[in-house]
Amino acid sequence: MRLDGNAAAGALQEVFPLDATLAFATCAACGARDQLGGAQAYMDAPGVVLRCAHCESVLLRLARNENRIWLELSGCASLEVRTP
Amino acid sequence: MDSRDEAEGVRTLELSVPGWPGHCAGQHADLRLTAEDGYQAVRSYSLAGPPRNGTVELTVERLDDGEVSPYLVDEFRPGDQLELRGPVGGYFVWDPSDPGPLMLIGGGSGVAPLAAILRERAALGSSAPARLLYSAGSEERLIYREELDELVQPSYTLTREQPPGWTGYSRRVDRELLAETVWPASENPIVFVCGPTAFVETVAELLIDLGHAAQRVRTERFGPTGK
Amino acid sequence: MAVISRGFGGRRRREQAEGLPPGQYVTDDFPVFSAGPTPHTPTERWTFAVVARDGRTKESSWDEFQALPSETITTDIHRVTRWSKLGTVWEGVSVDRLLEDFDPGASHAMAYRDGGYTTNLPIEDLTGGKAWIAYNFDGRPLEPGHGAPARLLVPHLYLWKSAKWVRGLQLLDHDERGFWEQLGYHDRGDPWTEQRHWGD
Numbered sequence: 346m347r348l349d350g351n352a353a354a355g356a357l358q359e360v361f362p363l364d365a366t367l368a369f370a371t372c373a374a375c376g377a378r379d380q381l382g383g384a385q386a387y388m389d390a391p392g393v394v395l396r397c398a399h400c401e402s403v404l405l406r407l408a409r410n411e412n413r414i415w416l417e418l419s420g421c422a423s424l425e426v427r428t429p
Numbered sequence: 430m431d432s433r434d435e436a437e438g439v440r441t442l443e444l445s446v447p448g449w450p451g452h453c454a455g456q457h458a459d460l461r462l463t464a465e466d467g468y469q470a471v472r473s474y475s476l477a478g479p480p481r482n483g484t485v486e487l488t489v490e491r492l493d494d495g496e497v498s499p500y501l502v503d504e505f506r507p508g509d510q511l512e513l514r515g516p517v518g519g520y521f522v523w524d525p526s527d528p529g530p531l532m533l534i535g536g537g538s539g540v541a542p543l544a545a546i547l548r549e550r551a552a553l554g555s556s557a558p559a560r561l562l563y564s565a566g567s568e569e570r571l572i573y574r575e576e577l578d579e580l581v582q583p584s585y586t587l588t589r590e591q592p593p594g595w596t597g598y599s600r601r602v603d604r605e606l607l608a609e610t611v612w613p614a615s616e617n618p619i620v621f622v623c624g625p626t627a628f629v630e631t632v633a634e635l636l637i638d639l640g641h642a643a644q645r646v647r648t649e650r651f652g653p654t655g656k
Numbered sequence: 657m658a659v660i661s662r663g664f665g666g667r668r669r670r671e672q673a674e675g676l677p678p679g680q681y682v683t684d685d686f687p688v689f690s691a692g693p694t695p696h697t698p699t700e701r702w703t704f705a706v707v708a709r710d711g712r713t714k715e716s717s718w719d720e721f722q723a724l725p726s727e728t729i730t731t732d733i734h735r736v737t738r739w740s741k742l743g744t745v746w747e748g749v750s751v752d753r754l755l756e757d758f759d760p761g762a763s764h765a766m767a768y769r770d771g772g773y774t775t776n777l778p779i780e781d782l783t784g785g786k787a788w789i790a791y792n793f794d795g796r797p798l799e800p801g802h803g804a805p806a807r808l809l810v811p812h813l814y815l816w817k818s819a820k821w822v823r824g825l826q827l828l829d830h831d832e833r834g835f836w837e838q839l840g841y842h843d844r845g846d847p848w849t850e851q852r853h854w855g856d
Contacts, residue, residue, distance in 0.1 A: 346688060348626070348650045352473060354517035355459035366520035382520020383647070390691040391736050391816055392839055398643070401693060403772070408839040410853045415840040463658040468666050468681070494685075496666050504663050511661045 350384035353393050356407055357381075360416055363426050373422040374402035381405075430507045435572035438491040439538060440502045441477055443484055446513060451480040454549035455522040455542045455621065457649075458485065458515030462497060472497045475542035475623070475649075476516060479552055485513065488572065490538035521621065521649050525550065529617035529645070530558040534602075534632055536624025537565055539651060543623055544573045547580040560584070562610045564602055564628065568592050584610045602628070604635050614640035619647070626650040675732075677847035680740040688801035689735075691835065695770035695821045699805050704789060705824035708759035716754075718805065721789070724749045729788060731811040733818075734847040746809055748790030751782050755825070762827035766834060767808050767819040774834035775819050776843060777810065782825070786812055789822060814845040814852070 350366055357365035366382030377399040384404055385396040392408030397420070404420040418424070431443040452458075457475045478486035491502040505511075523531060523546045531550070533543040540563050550559060561581050565571050566589040577583050586598030586606065598606055612618040620641060622632050629650045636646050666681075676682065699718040706714045716724075728747050734740045765782055768774045781787065790809040791798060798804040803820030810817050816836055837843055842851040850856055 346626070346690065347693065349520075349648050351457070351518040351520045351649060354457070354520070355473065355514050358514065358517050364517065364519040366518055379644070380520055382518065383644070385693075387689075387691050389689050389737060391689065391841070392836060394691045396692060403692070406835075406839050408836065408841060410840065413840060413853070417839055461658070462661040462664045462666075464664050464666055465660055467658075469658065470664075470666055500661075500664050505661075509662045510659045512659050 346387065346389075348386040348388060349382065350380070350386050350395055351382040352386045352388055353395060353407070354382070356388075356393050356409075359409070360407070360414055361426075363429075365426075367427065369425040370397075370404050371422040371425075372397040372400060372402060372404060373420050375400035376422070430505075430509065432505075435488060436570055438502060439488065439570075439572050440491075441486055441488045442501065442505065443478075443486050444511075444513070445483060446485045447483050449480075449483050449485055449513075450516070452476050452485075452516035453519065453522045454479070454545035454547075456516040456518045457521075457542065458487065458513045459517065460487070460497075461512040461514070462500065463512070470497050475545065477541050477545055479545070479548050488538060488541040518649075521623075521647055522546075523550070523619065523621065525553055525555050525557060527557070527619050529619050530560070530612050532611050532618040532620040533559065533561045534607075534611070534620065534622045535561070535563050536602075536628035536632075537570070538572065539622075539624025539628070539649070540572060540577075541623075542649065543621060544577060544580075546621065547577070551580055560610065560612070562586070562602070562607075564588060564624070566590070568595075602632055602635070604638065607632070607635050608639060611636070611639070611641075614642070617645065619645055621647045621649075623649040624651060675742075676740055677734055678850055680734055680738055680847065683739045683741055685739075686741055686744075686802070689737075690801070690820070691773055692771045694800045696800060697770055697805070697821070697823075702805055703823065704754070704806070706754055706758050707824060707826045709762055709827050709829055710759075712759075714758055721749065721806070722791075724753060727788065729790070729809065729811070733811050733815050736814040736816055736841070736845070736847075736852050740847075744811075745794055746788065746790040747792035747795075748788035748806070748809060750785065751787040751789060751808075751825070752785060754789065755783065755827075759827045762829060764828040764831045766826040766828060766832055767817075767822055767824070768826060769819045769821040769823050771821070772835075773819060773821075775817050776828075776832055776834045776837055777813070777817055778831070778844060779827075781810060781813060781817075781844065786810065812846070814842075814847055816841065817845050 387394040474487040561583040791806040808822040
């Protein structure tokens, strides 16, 4: 059940104060640079997985329980966010 | 809280949300319902109307096997409460200074964020050329019809049944239909596609096939559960 | 404190007093959840491997695998997202038969599948008639979204441990965290003691 990166916007907003869907992520596997809103989003997997739209490698993973959020970003070589 | 019926099984909720910071057309909110025993369900809905002080509009389509939409469409009434997280999803937002013309393609209730974008474009007095292609099963299932006819001259396609005398399209969106309704890739339109997953995937693939750059096609898949 | 929405019940939800692990609800649905695109490995190219700690590998082709004695399993399955589905029927090969003393000293295993997903399990949870490599669900071959052609099935643990599209088991002498376990999901995942996350 693949959705678009913007479906993960709410989940990511709990971690990042800025709109993560606008952040440019550079894929650690293939080097493609795209906004997270355009990534492939797999929700309820049981957590959230965002995959590179070009090579389908995992960009980031997010999981949470009542009082913790885990975020794994090793699939992003870098994240670039424009400041307001 | 107020509401209005847009079509059979489709309802727009006007929610009073004190402290709502405003939003951009195209964004969505995550809505959370909690039952008395603590059970929770979360769904995403596009923000339908323009930002007004502390009021948020969401258009919900009842899905027959849905868990949340039947409650919101049939049960939810003034005085009831729910939780919203948002606005989120700045990726699916149109930038009025975009040099290319604006192309909006919606399937079913996927037209909701696209209508919001058109309303905002009108409110800004933008002269950016805009077109809408709206696919629905039948005329009864079209929402915001009058408003859309005023904002832009939509191309409609009714895929399951058409009224007598119908002059619009009457089939599922295909390559030819897109070639006739969408600006050619050479004009560099920014395209927003929203609706059920299968619809979005078909349209997006055809657009790439027609030469549109992937970065110029923004998609918002609803997913099979309407999320 | 969450805001209660009057009249919202969650239509598919009904809790049963007995027989369900704590915190679970029953559903008749079986939606497909996945961490990535559906792999499509044709059975002609499919292999299942058991990899010993020293690297020795025992591989079965689809035909060899299908020739092994199979069992029919009727069981409840429990998702960590709180949904349980009762009385599901599967057919598959017991993991005991596939492990068969190949590396008897291993304490843990990592199940892996196409697409890079992994999940770790203690060996006790994979043996003693508790785990299968299942290829039929409800009397029919698995659908692509549900793990075709074969998935791991460990129904006494939360369903994320039952790796879909499974291709092998790497045997280990220590525990090593898999895809979701690295992100806070429990190393074992027993629904009866609600082992959803680390520290549960």
